[in-house]
Amino acid sequence: MSDANQLFGQALVKSLVGERGHIRVARALPDIDAELAGKKNVEMPYSIYQLLKHMSYWQQFMLEHLEGRKPQLLGNVMESWPEETGPQSEEAWQAVIKEFLQGVDQAVKIAETAQLDDSLAHFPGETKAGLLRNIASHNSYHLGEIVLLRRIYGAWPPPGGGFPA
Template identity: 60%
Template sequence: MTNANEVFGETLVKSLKGERGHIPIERALSDIDYELAGKQIGELPYTIYQLLSHMLYWQRWFLGYLEGEQPVLPKSAMESWPEEDKPTNEEEWNKMIEELLSGVDQACEFAMNTQLDEPLEKWPTEPKAGILRNMASHNSYHLAEIVLIRRIFGAWPPPGGGYPS
């Protein structure tokens, strides 16, 4: 008989990294340069840079809870979005991508090495699996927006193709 915690952990890892349902997050971001990250068009409400900044904000928040912290919930959702619309340079942009991917790896470690139905220390009504699922869903939602923006700018597919592997 299979351990349900292990099976669900493996499922969460697939959702966090991206598979079948969407392109792996690393491949979708791998070739975006800082100019494309800050490019704007028409009525789009945000840039790829702003989306990734927002994803990082919430990823840090989710991981904080998993690490036993109690992150402060912003007073408004707008606090999780940056005012600037583009990174200052390629180095800043690349660090952001690295941080996002590192955070995904960290979440995957939690998914595989923790009791997923345990409640969080600082949020006892939420199990660890709930935080990981929320992080995966949030990243997936905004990754789809990044893919759409790339398509609008003719910057799709990435190297290796745009179909999930």
């Protein structure tokens, strides 16, 4: 692995887990309970639950491409948003968080070990680095919305504080 590949991989890892500009993903989610996750604000088109399910869907879609598979593309991007506003149970909600964080860990492992300028078999014109960057930016965008909703609901900061560490 070249030095440039390794340095860019380290930068991708920081973006995937959250650093400097925002709280770490792993600190922003675990203390959210199912009730808060399903809460709907009239000014927002989706709940925290819907946001995280949407993030998980696209993260998994891109991870499958990174692993050389060809996931089925949805007929319409709106299908990546669940209709239900909240989870069925606390256990189901915790499983959604766990699955999402495991996907972040999987993306980190790829960023640390892959040849990042390799192209993808089923994603013409894209590289592993490009797709990892896409995961990081998509997650960061929606994590900001989750933080905003938490602030609106008076559920911010999480234990340990709401600033990057």
